[in-house]
Amino acid sequence: MTAMQALLVSFLIVAVYAAILGALIARTNPLAFMMLTLAAGEMISHSVMLEGLRDYTGGADGLVVGFKGAVLGMQAADFANAARFWPVAWTAAWIAGLIIWTVRRSRLGAILRAVRENEERMRFSGFNTYAPRLIAFVLINMIAAVSGLLHVLNAGFVSPDSLSLSVSTNALVAALMGGVASSAGPIVGGLIFSFAQDEFGAHDATQLFTGVAVVAFIILIPRGVVGGILDAARQSTRSLVGRKRP
Amino acid sequence: MIALLIANSLALASLLIMLSSGLALIYGLRDVINFGHGALYMLGAYLGYTVALLGGFWLALFVVPILLACLGVAFERLVLRPLQSRSHIEVALVTLGLGIILGQILIFFYGGAARSVDAPRILSGSIEAFGLSYPA
Amino acid sequence: MLKTEKLSVSYGPLQALSELDLEIDGDGVLHGVIGPNGAGKSTLLDAVCGRRRPTAGTVRYRGQDITRRSVAWRRRHGMARSFQRTSIFQDLTVYEQLRLVAQHLGDRRLDDVIQVMDLADYLDEKAGRIAYGVQRRVDVALALIGRPHLLLMDEPGAGLSAVETLRLFQHLRDLVRERKIAAVAVEHDVDAVFACCDKVTVLDLGRHLATGTPAEIRADRRVVAAYLGSAA
Numbered sequence: 001m002t003a004m005q006a007l008l009v010s011f012l013i014v015a016v017y018a019a020i021l022g023a024l025i026a027r028t029n030p031l032a033f034m035m036l037t038l039a040a041g042e043m044i045s046h047s048v049m050l051e052g053l054r055d056y057t058g059g060a061d062g063l064v065v066g067f068k069g070a071v072l073g074m075q076a077a078d079f080a081n082a083a084r085f086w087p088v089a090w091t092a093a094w095i096a097g098l099i100i101w102t103v104r105r106s107r108l109g110a111i112l113r114a115v116r117e118n119e120e121r122m123r124f125s126g127f128n129t130y131a132p133r134l135i136a137f138v139l140i141n142m143i144a145a146v147s148g149l150l151h152v153l154n155a156g157f158v159s160p161d162s163l164s165l166s167v168s169t170n171a172l173v174a175a176l177m178g179g180v181a182s183s184a185g186p187i188v189g190g191l192i193f194s195f196a197q198d199e200f201g202a203h204d205a206t207q208l209f210t211g212v213a214v215v216a217f218i219i220l221i222p223r224g225v226v227g228g229i230l231d232a233a234r235q236s237t238r239s240l241v242g243r244k245r246p
Numbered sequence: 247m248i249a250l251l252i253a254n255s256l257a258l259a260s261l262l263i264m265l266s267s268g269l270a271l272i273y274g275l276r277d278v279i280n281f282g283h284g285a286l287y288m289l290g291a292y293l294g295y296t297v298a299l300l301g302g303f304w305l306a307l308f309v310v311p312i313l314l315a316c317l318g319v320a321f322e323r324l325v326l327r328p329l330q331s332r333s334h335i336e337v338a339l340v341t342l343g344l345g346i347i348l349g350q351i352l353i354f355f356y357g358g359a360a361r362s363v364d365a366p367r368i369l370s371g372s373i374e375a376f377g378l379s380y381p382a
Numbered sequence: 383m384l385k386t387e388k389l390s391v392s393y394g395p396l397q398a399l400s401e402l403d404l405e406i407d408g409d410g411v412l413h414g415v416i417g418p419n420g421a422g423k424s425t426l427l428d429a430v431c432g433r434r435r436p437t438a439g440t441v442r443y444r445g446q447d448i449t450r451r452s453v454a455w456r457r458r459h460g461m462a463r464s465f466q467r468t469s470i471f472q473d474l475t476v477y478e479q480l481r482l483v484a485q486h487l488g489d490r491r492l493d494d495v496i497q498v499m500d501l502a503d504y505l506d507e508k509a510g511r512i513a514y515g516v517q518r519r520v521d522v523a524l525a526l527i528g529r530p531h532l533l534l535m536d537e538p539g540a541g542l543s544a545v546e547t548l549r550l551f552q553h554l555r556d557l558v559r560e561r562k563i564a565a566v567a568v569e570h571d572v573d574a575v576f577a578c579c580d581k582v583t584v585l586d587l588g589r590h591l592a593t594g595t596p597a598e599i600r601a602d603r604r605v606v607a608a609y610l611g612s613a614a
Contacts, residue, residue, distance in 0.1 A: 030334070031279065110482055117471045124431070124469075125483040125524060126457035169342070176339070211346030218336050218343070219329075 003067035011145050018141030019134075026133040038165070045163035062159025065152050079153040089150055093187050096143045101183035103139065112136055166210075170197075173210055176217050179224020188226050278326060279338040282345025285352075290314050292352055298363045306363070383408035383564045384430065384532055389439035391425050398425040400588045401439065406566055408444075408531065410559045412551075414579035415568045418609050421585040423568040424466065427534050430566075431463040432456050443532070458487065460531035466540050466568075468521045472510030476501055476520055479509065480527065487528030498557060499523040514541055522550075526557075533558075533565035539574060547571045551578040572610065576600065584609060 001009070025036045048057040057063060067076050078084045103109050111132045115122050122129050152158055170193065178189020193213075200209035221228050269283050280286075290310055297306040325344065329337050384406040391399040399422040406413050415423050428434040430441055432453040440449045443461060457463075471479045480501075484492045496502055499519045504512050509520055518541065525533060538554070539547030551567070551574040558565045569575050575582060576596040584591040584599060586608045592599055599605055 107485070110478075114471055114474065114479070114482055117473055118469060121465075121469045121471065121524065123453045124457055124463055126454050126487055126528070128454055172339070205350070207346055208350040211343045211350060214343030215340055215347070218332075218340050222332070222336065 003069055003071045006067070007071065007149055010149060011142070014145035014148075015138065015142050018138045018145075022134045022137035022141075026137055027130055041163070041165065041168060045160055045165075048160055048163065058159070060160060062157060062161075064157050066156060071153065076153075076156070080156055085154050089154070092146060092150060093190070096146065097183045097187050099139075099143070103136075104183060108132055108135065166207075170210065173214050173217075175224075177213065177221075177224055179227030179230075181223055181227045182230060185224050185226035189224060192225065276322075276326060277334070279334070279341070280345075281338055281342035282348060283341075285345035285348040286314065286317070288352055289317075289348060292356055292361075295356075295361050295363050303363065383444060384566070385442040386426075386430065387440045387442065389426070389429055389441065390437050391422070391429050391434060392437045398422045398588050399429065399436075402426065402585075402588075402590050404583060404590065404593075406532070406564050408562075408564045410562045411564050411581065412555045412558045412579045413564065413566045414575035414582045415566060415585060416570070416572055416575055416582060416609070417585035417591070420587065422588040423585055424536055425588075426585070427463065427536050427566070427568055431461060431534050433463075457528075457530075460529070461534065462525035462528070462530035462532070463534040464522045464525040464536060464538060466536040468514070468517050468541075470509050470517055470520045470524065473508060475506050475508055476512070477505040479520070480523060483524055483527045489528045491529075492527070495523050495526045498526065498553070515546060518542065529561070529563075531563050533563060535565060535567040535569075537569055538567060539569055539571045544571060544573065548574045548577060551575070554578065 021040055025033055025040075028036065047053070049060055050057075051059070053059075069075075071079070072088065074084065074088070079088075111122070111127065115127070115129050115132060119129050148162075151162070174189040174193035175186040176189065177192050178187065179185030196209060196213070197206055200206050217224065223231060265283065265287055269280060272278055272280050272283075293313060294306045294310045297309050301309075325340065326337070329340060384404075386402055386404045389399055389402040389404070390397070402422075404426075415426065417423055425434065429436045432448075432451060432455075436449065440447055442448070443456070443459075448456060474482070480492055480495065484490075484495075489495075496505070499522060501516070501519060501523060504516055504520075509517060512520075518538070522535070522538060525535070533554075535554070538550055542550065547569075548571075551569075554565055554567065555578040557563075567575070567579070576599075579596060581593065582596055582599045583593040584602075584605050591608060592602050592605050594602070600610070
């Protein structure tokens, strides 16, 4: 199997997994859903350490991943090279952002927002509230799969740490920092978070940074950096133009 | 062998029961998911260790719950009340952040090595039950 | 239009509704349901609209047995419900939420609903920011979209003054006559019910007590004894 084929197959496997998991848990209330995704994540991250699967997963030592040939016109060495890799990652991030933005503006996005607000009333208005949530779940998992695959190409190595809970919480913190109310927010948040983590990492305080960042951002800048900028822009245009009456 | 497993499980389970009933209580009464609950558990253990060093196990057993109770009141007043109007997930994430911070503070003060507390005489030794000698 | 046969709902040991037989005709009828607290009025609506599974009995809608159908199915087939505790979308504007539902149910005549419920002035306001009385009108408006055949209203007058409730019921009566639909309104404000409803059913402790015109019910001794007392 060529490297490209392997990537595609992995992507499909994750998509199928997301569909099955989503089918099971998309119906539940927000809290139960949160705990179920947590449980599912932990299940996977611990299963790679099973003795029986050691040959495939490398157990606690992890797996070195390399490939011959080219993927997207680049060699393995190119992926490991930050200068040559970052355009790929950056493009992927913005494409993902674009996809999310399109969904937000679509009918599916409107339905999802309404379901988040008042799921019961949506059912009472004739909507199937299960299907949209399932679709959204599979979509975001597919995006996560892409980022995971890119990570493997870049790092050339994967271990149980790559699957740990802190990866999820870091992603969450990064999204919060940028602002979850917009499509560009998480991308900006990712930038801020990575820079900041490198800074704090120099003083060996990454965990502390994560904790402080979460608390500070939620209390002070709940809509994140991008959200805050958008709000400020809205306020100033409103005071300039006056309230519009349609 | 089975009896030993059962005894071990019961011991761990009772700790877990205490921990989770606290979590359930806060959720049921205040509608708050406290992701920092585990960190508080850790704080209790480390405080217990410190107090026990100073005044023995029984003093720790008496004093630490009171200390943590005060911390609970402070947590309610300083954290939960001001954030009352925020959404569930925001509050839950704040507790997560605070839990992480608390954990890091404890690691800073106590280091990463394991510490032990000596059990008082009444609770040391073993109990004979079901033909098995189990540490009290 | 609507028929319940021996409908029973129990919450564990509590029997909220016992073997209720009720028939609602279509074609321009406003049917009020009254009774003391705990009579099972809200439970009746819950069972009819599918929010709660009945423990026994059947619900027939337009001749079909719909006891097992989902809430969403019932709504798509013309059975709409409004809520006692206003259930709308706080963060969407009034227009956005009405349009969302209208698009889904294929209703092009949103202006009708807006006009009937007098919401024209509030279309661009976020629903969370408007007065409670207006929010209740949005709640009812959401139920009116899609030209339902059967309207189930759970205490539409809750939180409104007596004057507002009466006006709302008059509105409902006109709407029902004009569109030739059926509406069932569970309500505590007995005056509004007697003034505007064509038929009234009285429930007591989960059982059917009496059904008839407002005049008949007012004169019914059992009803007076159980519920109306000197208020009749």
